[in-house]
Amino acid sequence: MQTLEKANTIINTIKNNIEKMGRQLRIIEVCGTHTVSIYRNGFHTLFKGYIDFISGPGCPVCVTHEGYIDNLIELAKMNYTIYTFGDLMKVPGKSMSLAEAKSNGAKIKIMYSPVDAVENIAEDEEAIIAAVGFETTVPAFALSLEKVLEKDLKNVKFACELKTIDQPLKVLLKDHIKVDGLILPGHVATILGVDGFKFVEEFEIPSVISGFEKYDILLSLLSLTQSILDNDFTVKNEYKRVVKKEGNTVAKRYIERFFERTDAYFRGLGLIEGGGLRLKSEYSSFSVQLKYDYESFSNSACRCADVLTGKLKPFECPLFEKVCTPQTPKGACMVSQEGSCNAYFRFGKWK
Amino acid sequence: MCLGYPAKVIEILEDGKKAIVDYLGLKKTVNVSLIKELAVGDYLLIHSGVAIEKIDEKEAEKIEKLFGEVRNANS
Ligand code: SF4
Numbered sequence: 345m346q347t348l349e350k351a352n353t354i355i356n357t358i359k360n361n362i363e364k365m366g367r368q369l370r371i372i373e374v375c376g377t378h379t380v381s382i383y384r385n386g387f388h389t390l391f392k393g394y395i396d397f398i399s400g401p402g403c404p405v406c407v408t409h410e411g412y413i414d415n416l417i418e419l420a421k422m423n424y425t426i427y428t429f430g431d432l433m434k435v436p437g438k439s440m441s442l443a444e445a446k447s448n449g450a451k452i453k454i455m456y457s458p459v460d461a462v463e464n465i466a467e468d469e470e471a472i473i474a475a476v477g478f479e480t481t482v483p484a485f486a487l488s489l490e491k492v493l494e495k496d497l498k499n500v501k502f503a504c505e506l507k508t509i510d511q512p513l514k515v516l517l518k519d520h521i522k523v524d525g526l527i528l529p530g531h532v533a534t535i536l537g538v539d540g541f542k543f544v545e546e547f548e549i550p551s552v553i554s555g556f557e558k559y560d561i562l563l564s565l566l567s568l569t570q571s572i573l574d575n576d577f578t579v580k581n582e583y584k585r586v587v588k589k590e591g592n593t594v595a596k597r598y599i600e601r602f603f604e605r606t607d608a609y610f611r612g613l614g615l616i617e618g619g620g621l622r623l624k625s626e627y628s629s630f631s632v633q634l635k636y637d638y639e640s641f642s643n644s645a646c647r648c649a650d651v652l653t654g655k656l657k658p659f660e661c662p663l664f665e666k667v668c669t670p671q672t673p674k675g676a677c678m679v680s681q682e683g684s685c686n687a688y689f690r691f692g693k694w695k
Numbered sequence: 696m697c698l699g700y701p702a703k704v705i706e707i708l709e710d711g712k713k714a715i716v717d718y719l720g721l722k723k724t725v726n727v728s729l730i731k732e733l734a735v736g737d738y739l740l741i742h743s744g745v746a747i748e749k750i751d752e753k754e755a756e757k758i759e760k761l762f763g764e765v766r767n768a769n770s
Contacts, residue, residue, distance in 0.1 A: 347763040377698060429743075457744020459726050477743075480699075484743040487728055531699050534740065534748045559762045585754035586740050592748050595729045682698075 354562045355390065361569035362394045370396050371568065372521065372654060374513065375529030376403030376682025377556050383691035385558040387565075395565070398521070398654035399684030401512050402529050404477045405431045406652060406676045406683045407610045412476075412505045413437030415634045419472055419503065420450035426503075427455045427465075428474040434679045458488035465500055472632055475504045479540075479599065480531040482506055482621060486598040489623070489630060503632045504622050506603070509536070510543055511619040512610050517547045520613070520653045525568045526551035530560075530583040535599075537591025538581050545577045555583040602627060609636065611676060612652030646675030651684055658685040658692070665689065699742040701750055704735050716741065 362369055373379055379399045382388055388397050401407050414437045420426050426442070433443040433454065446452040455461040458473055465471045475485045485502065492500050509532050517523075526549060528541050533553045544551045550571035554564035564582045571580060581587055599621070608620025623631040645663055650656035658664050658677065668674040670686055677683040702716035702723065714727045716739060726745045727733055738750040 350762055457726075460744050480747065481743055483729055483747065484726075484745045487726055487745060531740075531742060531747070534699075559758060563758075585751045585758065586748050588748075592729055594731060595747060598729070 351559070351562060354566050358391070358562070358565050358569050359394055361566075361573055364573060368393060368396055369524040369569070369572065370398060370522065370654075371525045371527060371565075372398040372400045372523045373527040374400035374402040374509070375527075375532070376406065376680060376684070376687075377531070378527055378529070378554065378561070379403075379684050379687045380682055380691075381556050381558065381561055383687045385561065386691075387558075387561060388692070391565075398523065399651065399687070400526075400654075401516065401610060401612055401652045402478065402509065402532070403677075403680050403682045403684075404481070404507060405435060405680035406648065407507060407512070407612065408432065408435060408476055408505060408676060409609050409611050410435070410437045411609070411636045412503075412634065413442060414439075415636075416442060416452075416472075416474055416503060417445045417450065418635075419632065420445055420452055423451070424470050424472045424501075425451040425453060425465075426472050426474055427453050427458070427461045429456075429476065430454045431680050431682075432474060432476060434673055435676045436674065436679075458484050459491060462488045462491045462495075462497070462500060465497070467499065469499060471500045473500065473502050475502045475506055478507050478509050478529070478532050479535045480529075482603060483535060483592075483595040483598050486602045489602050489627065490598075492630060501630055501632045502623060503634060504603075504620075505608075505634075506621040507608055507610070508605070508619055508621060510540070511616050512613055514543065515613055515616055515619075516653065517544075517549065523549060523654070525549060525572055527561075527564055527568070528553045528579070530555050530587060533581075533583065533587045533591070535592050535595045538579055538587065538589045540591055541579045544579055548577050550575075550577055550580075552580040553583050553587055555586070610652075612649040646677075648675040648677045648685070651677050658688040661685070699740045699747065701738055702741050704733060704737045704739060707733060707735060714739075714746070716746075 552564045552568045567580045603621040604624050605618045606620045606622040647661040673679040677685040702718035704714050706715040712728045739746040740748050
């Protein structure tokens with residue numbers, strides 16, 4: 345009961361703050377795990393008319409393009425075993441997904457941790473690790489490469505499709521979207537620290553680093569509406585129990601030791617300068633060369649690109665719920681548990 | 696894919712690079728190379744089999760007190 349009262353006080357304060365502004369706020373949650381938390385907890389209905397939540401490009405599966413999937417399938421055909429996170433299995437490539445390729449006999453294995461995967465790869469297996477993720481996951485790939493070096497494994501390579509969060513956010517805020525505030529990804533911030541998001545202040549948009557529980561989201565919205573009222577652009581940290589000012593310095597050193605910036609293609613945002621990470625040249629023998637044909641990526645009627653840039657709500661996509669469901673996804677935003685189309689499908693009470 | 700979960704350190708394995716943690720009663724071995732000054736009883740945030748940060752118990756308690764909830768109340 346006490347909990348409910350406290351939560352209600354916070355909810356009312358958030359609403360009062362917004363009423364003082366006299367308009368509905370557009371708030372973007374960069375990370376897909378926030379999207380899920382917002383919809384699962386019904387905050388989109390609770391704050392209806394007060395906050396329009398927009399899902400950003402912070403779900404690594406959703407921003408992965410079909411060209412990468414096609415590359416992995418090609419490699420599997422060349423008799424490599426592909427190790428991938430399960431989330432990637434249903435993402436449609438140009439002709440099929442990894443799951444379909446697997447059922448056609450391709451050697452594709454699901455890993456839970458790249459570090460464990462490397463420990464268990466057999467000596468006679470030519471393995472390729474599908475390295476997908478933002479800075480939260482990059483250290484795990486760095487640790488797995490370290491293990492490869494320690495064990496002097498010659499049969500393990502990495503297909504890097506790693507993304508950085510700063511460059512796409514800059515592109516999004518500069519060219520694509522107008523928002524009143526940002527909910528910043530707590531787990532990327534765990535690695536990069538509050539300092540890693542200082543660049544957001546230049547855009548003069550209030551922002552807050554948030555955890556993922558319902559009370560985290562409420563406290564973050566409280567902080568964010570206060571910042572908006574005060575025209576305060578400093579990055580706030582409402583995930584202090586995990587996120588430090590400087591982040592995880594050991595993890596950052598690991599990233600720097602093995603990886604360097606490269607351009608990367610983001611579904612919805614296109615090719616972004618410095619938006620990705622690749623292995624440094626001294627480790628290039630552990631890297632698989634991927635071949636991209638960017639022109640052919642924007643296939644089908646899937647509107648993920650518009651969803652990821654806040655132009656369209658998932659239910660406005662003509663395929664949503666009709667042909668596109670989590671069982672029959674037509675785009676990555678429906679595949680991933682953290683994708684906005686998927687979250688709307690499961691929890692969206694938008695009608 | 697970016698999900699993380701909190702877990703409590705039960706045992707630090709010899710080389711200090713691994714630890715056995717308890718997550719909702721399940722025992723798992725995770726990589727702890729990224730964590731400085733780890734002790735048994737610490738809470739960690741685990742992602743992809745790797746501990747990415749220690750959870751500050753005092754800060755966590757503050758929030759729990761504020762809401763009168765426990766950490767896994769997200770039903
Ligand atoms: S509903 Fe399906 S087809 Fe439409 S944008 Fe979302 S993932 Fe793409």
